[in-house]
Amino acid sequence: MDKQILKDTIKQVFSNGKGILAMDESNPTCNKRFAANGIPETEEMRRKYRQLIVSTPGLNESIGGAILSDETIRQKTDDGQPMADLLTHAGIIPGIKVDMSTTSLSGFPNEKITEGLDGLRERLAEYKKVGARFAKWRAVITIGNDIPTRACIKANVNALTMYATLCQEADIVPIVEPEILMDGNHSMQRCYEVTEEVLKTLFYHLYEFKVDFEGMILKPNMVIAGKESEERNSVDAVAQATANCLLASVPATVPAIAFLSGGQSPQKACEHLNAINKNFKDQLPWIVAFSFARAIQQPCLDAWKGRDSNIEFAQKLLYHRAKLSTVARLGTYNSKMEDLR
Ligand code: 5MM
Secondary structure: OOHHHHHHHHHHHOHHHOEEEEOOOOHHHHHHHHHOOOOOOOHHHHHHHHHHHHOOOOHHHOEEEEEEOHHHHOOEOOOOOEHHHHHHHOOOEEEEEOOOOEEEOOOOOOOEEEOOOOOHHHHHHHHHHOOOOEEEEEEEEOOEOOEOOHHHHHHHHHHHHHHHHHHHHOOOEEEEEEEEOOOOOOOHHHHHHHHHHHHHHHHHHHHHOOOOHHHOEEOOOOOOOOOOOOOOOOHHHHHHHHHHHHHHHOOOOOOEEEEOOOOOOHHHHHHHHHHHHHHOOOOOOOEEEEEEOHHHHHHHHHHHOOOHHHHHHHHHHHHHHHHHHHHHHOOOOOHHHHOOO
């Protein structure tokens, strides 16, 4: 492991207020989002959509790293350029999703375990050759009656840890993503408790397995009530709960936290990120940025609808959401900026 390489990659990804664009939807997830927009669920349409994203003019003003899927990193643009090269030439570091999605955790109803450790060392070497300098693994934790169980938390944290050690061995920065889902009617307090338990367990395991905290990025959820909860929390309350939870659980030597958006509206995700940075800027030891998928992409995808004639406007929307995410990272966002001029 070359610690300097890992540090340099992280520094470059988050330079000048930039953050990460997650565009690594697995084919089933991407197809689901295409179906909702009447877009044909084909490999060629996924290629066209990812080409639209990586060729968006000015994307590099706000995005320092983009997470690709296995399919996308092997695809080329119309003029034969690998997608990863196009990003690299624009100063956006390509990353790769290396988990192989979730499956049910045997013996634990309604809980999931993420797969993908088999052959990971070899896959990382291959991805490195085509330009990937960071990788991502997402664990999924569900809140419900009597879940998550300790067994589920431990199993997922173990997998995240083994993934992180293999990435660092290959000089690839691991983005460690333990996502506590917003699905359900749980309170913000319950989300706080589960997030704290998962993060504390995670960092204990990472420490045991000698993961270099300075050479990793944490991708957590914000602390927020479940989607079906009647509880309504102010933006400042979400920011407070999230900042408190992270301060209680994440070592100060971790250089950067990049939130997932988790199904929040793009505006809400920006408001929350902004409030965390604005209200707590003197207390947070880390860069607090974004690694949004839906909160950056959704308006763009909805506008594109699979038609060439919509590409220009869709790219404008993508550029705008990426820009607003950066402004929120700097704590200088306000809702008037939502108007697309
Ligand atoms: C882009 O979606 C990523 C891959 O998920 P699937 O394997 O389920 O398709 C996902 O890990 C994403 O990076 C995170 O969930 C963050 O996305 P959001 O939309 O929550 O910001």
